[in-house]
Amino acid sequence: MAATSAAQTNMGASWRVGVDAGERTTLVTGGLFAHVRNPVFTAMVLTAVGLALMVPNPVSLLALACLVVAVRLQVRVVEEPYLKAVHGAAYEAYAARTGRFLPGVGRRTA
Numbered sequence: 001m002a003a004t005s006a007a008q009t010n011m012g013a014s015w016r017v018g019v020d021a022g023e024r025t026t027l028v029t030g031g032l033f034a035h036v037r038n039p040v041f042t043a044m045v046l047t048a049v050g051l052a053l054m055v056p057n058p059v060s061l062l063a064l065a066c067l068v069v070a071v072r073l074q075v076r077v078v079e080e081p082y083l084k085a086v087h088g089a090a091y092e093a094y095a096a097r098t099g100r101f102l103p104g105v106g107r108r109t110a
Contacts, residue, residue, distance in 0.1 A: 003042075003046070004043040006032060007031070009031075010031030010032050027090055027091060027094065029094050035098070036103055037098050041101065045101070052064045075101075095108035096109065
């Protein structure tokens with residue numbers, strides 16, 4: 001949970017919930033975002049994995065699976081297209097050098 005908070009803090013004035021197509025935020029590439037493009041979501045999933053390991057039952061495992069699916073959809077269908085449209089080449093370059101959820105994993109290719 002501390003990593004989620006730290007990632008949100010790294011976003012500074014660009015922190016928001018959801019995407020407003022009319023809003024233009026700064027492309028954040030420092031702090032935790034220098035290592036992965038979605039550290040908030042990575043930290044949320046890691047927290048859910050920890051909870052599922054602490055209380056391994058069908059409900060916690062289903063909740064974890066639902067969270068992973070929801071996060072992947074949010075990133076691929078909403079976040080990435082928005083960032084590409086708003087930041088263009090700068091986002092493409094950032095995505096090419098930075099993993100989606102884990103360092104080095106899920107870099108975008110040209």
